[in-house]
Amino acid sequence: MRDEDVTGPLTPGSGRMGSKDPAGISSHMSQYRGWTKAELHCHLDGAVRASTAEELATEQGLDLRRPLRLVAPEDCPSQAVYISYFDDAIAVLQTAAALERAAFELCLDSAAENIDYLEVRWAPRLHLRNGLTVAEVIASVLGGLAAGPLKAVAIVCAMRDHTVEDNVALAKEAGRFAGHGVVGFDLAGDEVLYPAAPQRPAFEAARAAGLRLTCHAGEAGEPSNVEEALALGVERIAHGAIGARDPRIVERLRSEGMVLDLCPTANWKCKAVANLSEHPLPALMRAGVRCTISTDSRTVADTTLSHEFELASQMGLSDHELKRCNEVAYEAKFG
Numbered sequence: 001m002r003d004e005d006v007t008g009p010l011t012p013g014s015g016r017m018g019s020k021d022p023a024g025i026s027s028h029m030s031q032y033r034g035w036t037k038a039e040l041h042c043h044l045d046g047a048v049r050a051s052t053a054e055e056l057a058t059e060q061g062l063d064l065r066r067p068l069r070l071v072a073p074e075d076c077p078s079q080a081v082y083i084s085y086f087d088d089a090i091a092v093l094q095t096a097a098a099l100e101r102a103a104f105e106l107c108l109d110s111a112a113e114n115i116d117y118l119e120v121r122w123a124p125r126l127h128l129r130n131g132l133t134v135a136e137v138i139a140s141v142l143g144g145l146a147a148g149p150l151k152a153v154a155i156v157c158a159m160r161d162h163t164v165e166d167n168v169a170l171a172k173e174a175g176r177f178a179g180h181g182v183v184g185f186d187l188a189g190d191e192v193l194y195p196a197a198p199q200r201p202a203f204e205a206a207r208a209a210g211l212r213l214t215c216h217a218g219e220a221g222e223p224s225n226v227e228e229a230l231a232l233g234v235e236r237i238a239h240g241a242i243g244a245r246d247p248r249i250v251e252r253l254r255s256e257g258m259v260l261d262l263c264p265t266a267n268w269k270c271k272a273v274a275n276l277s278e279h280p281l282p283a284l285m286r287a288g289v290r291c292t293i294s295t296d297s298r299t300v301a302d303t304t305l306s307h308e309f310e311l312a313s314q315m316g317l318s319d320h321e322l323k324r325c326n327e328v329a330y331e332a333k334f335g
């Protein structure tokens with residue numbers, strides 16, 4: 001099957017959230033579930049268990065439409081709409097206990113599919129509505145990660161739509177946790193409306209504080225967004241998929257040894273690719289670009305890491321190539 005054309009409706013959907021599974025793939029049946037894996041690109045707020053989010057909304061008496069809006073649909077039209085499916089999860093994660101619980105449960109869910117190393121990222125400044133400080137938000141998440149049954153570390157995300165002053169302050173605050181669970185600094189958010197370049201001082205502050213650097217780019221917008229991220233001095237790029245449209249950028253990624261942390265289902269739902277059969281992961285790997293595979297957001301994407309490996313296999317990657325992606329993840333991890 002692997003070498004056959006996959007121009008058909010190669011459709012994500014792990015069945016994890018009860019969705020249909022038209023590709024006939026169940027992550028629970030997947031051979032990849034048994035592989036020991038590292039995941040480098042996993043958003044805390046995009047991975048909250050639906051049952052937990054509903055429980056927290058009830059406990060906190062939040063005035064949110066139920067059921068909560070937590071899973072982006074298969075016909076999600078854009079990155080901006082995809083990001084809106086994080087909103088309800090962020091709304092319920094405004095207390096120390098809720099943050100700690102979500103982080104801990106993410107560790108459990110990851111370990112259950114044999115992930116033994118996990119980098120969890122989120123934007124602390126989106127969790128200040130009830131009076132928590134950035135330091136309290138970070139400490140709460142680290143508490144949940146430390147209690148998990150695997151090695152889990154944190155990447156703090158600045159947001160593209162926040163001011164550079166706020167993001168510099170965030171980088172300094174996050175830097176206080178360098179060596180104590182926070183390993184990296186990232187920039188996330190709407191890539192079409194907000195360029196990355198103005199946030200350079202935040203990246204410089206994070207580097208000075210001892211954090212490793214990554215940046216979301218190439219999930220929406222233009223291939224040049226990927227070069228804009230490279231110019232910030234990052235070691236890895238979250239996604240980078242759209243950069244694959246420009247052979248010059250692909251060659252630059254290869255020659256610089258840049259690592260792309262790709263997430264097939266999320267890339268497709270954000271419309272970085274029109275369908276999964278057009279996902280650039282196989283071509284990037286064969287061009288010599290270092291790639292890893294992640295979920296991005298288990299709940300919003302409705303997937304698991306084992307399922308993303310299955311999809312990559314259906315996209316044409318051999319098991320040898322999938323193992324290489326997993327090795328790259330262990331080589332390129334920040335923790």
Ligand SMILES: [Zn+2]
Nearest residue numbers: 043216238296
């Ligand atoms: Zn992401």
